[in-house]
Each structure stands twice: as structure tokens, then as C-alpha cells.
Amino acid sequence: MGLKLYKKDTSAPCRSVYMVLEILNITDVEYVNMNLVKRDHYTDEYLKMNPQHTIPTLKDGDFVIWDSHVITTYLVNQYGKDDALYPKDLKKRALVDLRLHFDNSVLFAALKAAMVPILYHGEKTFRKENLDNIKTGYEFLEKFLTGLWLTGDSITLADICCVANISSLNEILPIDNVLYPKLTAWFERCSKQEFYIKGNVPGLQSFQELLKSSIQ
Ligand SMILES: N[C@@H](CCC(=O)N[C@@H](CS)C(=O)NCC(=O)O)C(=O)O
Structure with a gap:
């Protein structure tokens, strides 16, 4: 390969x-x-x-x-052996793409904006405007989540890409389960998946350590 x-x-x-x-x-x-x-x-x-x-x-x-x-x-x-993660059906695929663009332009953008001053400019606390960007991301996701997963009743690339960024954002601004119950439940569902445990958790732990050593 x-x-x-x-x-x-x-x-x-x-x-x-x-x-x-x-x-x-x-x-x-x-x-x-x-x-x-x-x-x-x-x-x-x-x-x-x-x-x-x-x-x-x-x-x-x-x-x-x-x-x-x-x-x-x-x-x-x-x-891929099938199209489950990224459906060939054009309408279903468009919904996944919609979330992927959201992930890139809202969630990752919020993560990057929050982390750059900490990692590269020696700042020790997150700027208010950057925390507000993260909240905006949480609010959108709470509205998007009408089913178990981000585009319906099965996991797609939308969930995988978004949860990678959400898991890091949650370290910066913990997701409030009262304000965002659907987002909290979705994040818990993602966290139990084997691919998340194997593929996301080790690097997320390194991110937690990086964050701790950068803001103390
Ligand atoms: N939208 C891109 C973002 C990639 C990105 O900006 N990655 C960061 C690290 S998390 C990076 O490469 N930063 C170095 C740089 O932009 O020069 C993606 O999803 O791959």
C-alpha cells in the first residue's frame, strides 16, 4: 500500500x-x-x-x-470496504461534507485560535473571545444533533472528525452537560467506541499534558 x-x-x-x-x-x-x-x-x-x-x-x-x-x-x-463512513448517495454525502466543513471552519478554527497564544506567545490563560468561539461551536453542535450521530443513525466521518476537535476543545472549555445535553451524550457515545479509544485517547492524553505544562 x-x-x-x-x-x-x-x-x-x-x-x-x-x-x-x-x-x-x-x-x-x-x-x-x-x-x-x-x-x-x-x-x-x-x-x-x-x-x-x-x-x-x-x-x-x-x-x-x-x-x-x-x-x-x-x-x-x-x-474502505463499503461507503458507511462516507456515503456514495449524494445527498447523504452532502450532509457529511456539511459537517466536515463545519469542523474545519468552526471547530478546528476555534481550537487553533485558542491554542496559538498559549503555545507560541507564552500566554497562560485563554482569551475570552477564543472561549466564546468554542461556545459557538458547542451551540451549533447542540442544534445539529437530532439523532444519535451527527448526520443520522450511523457513524460517519462527520462524527470522527468533529470528535477529534471536540475532545481537545473539551480540555480547554469543559462541555457543560446542562447547557449542552445532546452534545454531552454524543461525546460520551463517541468516547466508548473502540476506534476512539485506540485512535484518539493516547494523543488526547499527550494534548492534556501539553496543555497542563503550557498554562501552569
Ligand atoms: N484543516 C487542517 C488543519 C491542519 C493544521 O493546521 N494543523 C496544525 C497542527 S494541529 C499545523 O499543521 N500547524 C502548523 C502550521 O499551520 O504551520 C486539517 O484538518 O488537517
């Missing part, structure tokens, strides 16, 4: 890729650990591959893609 994944375990987008690899039972992957503090993502070699200098980046042979949403949809399309 020849897959190579450039990654960092604290990164929520990378963890969504791990969860999908777990579900698809893809084990033949070479993992390349990236140290962003040492600016591994700014080497000539990396920039040539991904000028946007983000992780995760996936190489499948000579084919290179980045952005966790693109990577996870590609993996299901290319290697």
Missing part, C-alpha cells in the same frame, strides 16, 4: 486520521513524527511536498494530500 503519514499525536486533525485508519484496519503505514517547535514543517523537503506546511500530510506512493478531511475521505473512498 505504501502509505506515509506525517503527524503529531497532540494534533486533533492527525487523530481523526488515526481513527479512520483504525476503523479501516489499515496497519501498513509509515508514521513520520513532526516536531513543530523545531520547525520540521518548514524544511525545504516538507514545503516542497506541502507548501501549506500543515500536518497531517499523507503520501500514498507519489500522491500527496493534506488536510485531515481530505485525507479521511480519500482513505474511505480508496480503501
Whole structure:
């Protein structure tokens, strides 16, 4: 298969890729650990591959893609045994895409905005406007959740990508179960899945440690 994944375990987008690899039972992957503090993502070699200098980046042979949403949809399309995680039906797929774009533009954006001042500018507390962005994400999800899962009654990439970011956001601003009962129940449901335990929990623990050491 020849897959190579450039990654960092604290990164929520990378963890969504791990969860999908777990579900698809893809084990033949070479993992390349990236140290962003040492600016591994700014080497000539990396920039040539991904000028946007983000992780995760996936190489499948000579084919290179980045952005966790693109990577996870590609993996299901290319290697999935069925279309359960990313339905071929265009309307069902559009609903998954809707949540994936929400994840990227609202949840990940809120996570990044909150973490950059802490990780790169030495700030010790989260800025109010960044906590407000996170609340906005929680409020939307509470409204989206009309069934067990984000697009209906089965797990899709929408749940996997969103829960990776939600699990990190929950470390910054714990989800209030009174304000957000549906979100709380969905998060608990996701947390019990084997793919979450294997693919998300170890990196989330590293993120918790990173956060603790950065804000104390
Ligand atoms: N939307 C992208 C976000 C990727 C991203 O920004 N990752 C962060 C780490 S969590 C990163 O690479 N930061 C370094 C940079 O942007 O230079 C995805 O889902 O993959």
C-alpha cells in the first residue's frame, strides 16, 4: 500500500486520521513524527511536498494530500470496504461534507485560535473571545444533533472528525452537560467506541499534558 503519514499525536486533525485508519484496519503505514517547535514543517523537503506546511500530510506512493478531511475521505473512498463512513448517495454525502466543513471552519478554527497564544506567545490563560468561539461551536453542535450521530443513525466521518476537535476543545472549555445535553451524550457515545479509544485517547492524553505544562 505504501502509505506515509506525517503527524503529531497532540494534533486533533492527525487523530481523526488515526481513527479512520483504525476503523479501516489499515496497519501498513509509515508514521513520520513532526516536531513543530523545531520547525520540521518548514524544511525545504516538507514545503516542497506541502507548501501549506500543515500536518497531517499523507503520501500514498507519489500522491500527496493534506488536510485531515481530505485525507479521511480519500482513505474511505480508496480503501474502505463499503461507503458507511462516507456515503456514495449524494445527498447523504452532502450532509457529511456539511459537517466536515463545519469542523474545519468552526471547530478546528476555534481550537487553533485558542491554542496559538498559549503555545507560541507564552500566554497562560485563554482569551475570552477564543472561549466564546468554542461556545459557538458547542451551540451549533447542540442544534445539529437530532439523532444519535451527527448526520443520522450511523457513524460517519462527520462524527470522527468533529470528535477529534471536540475532545481537545473539551480540555480547554469543559462541555457543560446542562447547557449542552445532546452534545454531552454524543461525546460520551463517541468516547466508548473502540476506534476512539485506540485512535484518539493516547494523543488526547499527550494534548492534556501539553496543555497542563503550557498554562501552569
Ligand atoms: N484543516 C487542517 C488543519 C491542519 C493544521 O493546521 N494543523 C496544525 C497542527 S494541529 C499545523 O499543521 N500547524 C502548523 C502550521 O499551520 O504551520 C486539517 O484538518 O488537517
